[in-house]
Amino acid sequence: MKIVFLGDIVGRIGILGASDVLDYLKRKVAPDFIIVNGENASKGKGITEHDLKSLLASGADCVTLGNHYRSKQEIDDFIGDYPNLIRPMNLVGYDKGVGSAIFDVNGIEVQVTNVLGQAFMKDEVIKPIEAFENLLDEHHASIHIVDFHGEASSEKAIFAHYFDGIVTAVLGTHTHVQTADAQILPQGTAFMTDVGYCGAYPSIIGFDPGSVIDKIVNDYGRFGIDDSASCMVNGALLEIDEETGLANSIKPLRYLDGKEWDYGKGGR
Numbered sequence: 001m002k003i004v005f006l007g008d009i010v011g012r013i014g015i016l017g018a019s020d021v022l023d024y025l026k027r028k029v030a031p032d033f034i035i036v037n038g039e040n041a042s043k044g045k046g047i048t049e050h051d052l053k054s055l056l057a058s059g060a061d062c063v064t065l066g067n068h069y070r071s072k073q074e075i076d077d078f079i080g081d082y083p084n085l086i087r088p089m090n091l092v093g094y095d096k097g098v099g100s101a102i103f104d105v106n107g108i109e110v111q112v113t114n115v116l117g118q119a120f121m122k123d124e125v126i127k128p129i130e131a132f133e134n135l136l137d138e139h140h141a142s143i144h145i146v147d148f149h150g151e152a153s154s155e156k157a158i159f160a161h162y163f164d165g166i167v168t169a170v171l172g173t174h175t176h177v178q179t180a181d182a183q184i185l186p187q188g189t190a191f192m193t194d195v196g197y198c199g200a201y202p203s204i205i206g207f208d209p210g211s212v213i214d215k216i217v218n219d220y221g222r223f224g225i226d227d228s229a230s231c232m233v234n235g236a237l238l239e240i241d242e243e244t245g246l247a248n249s250i251k252p253l254r255y256l257d258g259k260e261w262d263y264g265k266g267g268r
Ligand SMILES: [Fe+2]
Pocket: 008, 039, 040, 066, 174, 175, 176
């Protein structure tokens, strides 16, 4: 089974860029299932129902979230209507929607879970490993993809090694920067510290560099997104052994304006 995962979609430019790349990947690799992280889909923070529908229409089978799960508070009104919209499973004090979901993919169960990290994050959460072990006691499909949304690379690696051989993949999100460590761990779990973002390029994690510098350095204005910029799309492609539920391979994905990124030349 092939699964495509795209990292944090930032703004309308990210939604459109991801949609184009998914069209291409559907033809090129014919994924059986597509997961995208949509926590920054709506103007960089949170997700509206309109933008969720856009992501689903572009081919995403499910949409995961992160610390910005509720940055658009209207999510309270629709999260219960979408079993394929997955917010962090270890939140304290928020029980709308689901933190893990099971899908029927060609007759095979595929579970997708969103976990929020603790290190350098503001939200109060149940410890990721403890919360995830409790989830496994309830239900654990043989193919289980975890979107670990966290700031610290070590925290993601600890989680991945702890559950090596138990889950299919631990894919990091949140930093928006793709890491060069896609690997299969010793017991067969695919791991990547961060799959990267989908959005404007060049940018500072998806946001217009000038606006970020104005805000951070001069305390002026707010982060903006340049919808006329080029668009980078980052993610990962998993090939999974349906018998064992473990990963055969993990390949980083990176496109700039729909073309495969040349790691030797950068964006030029
Ligand atoms: Fe993000």
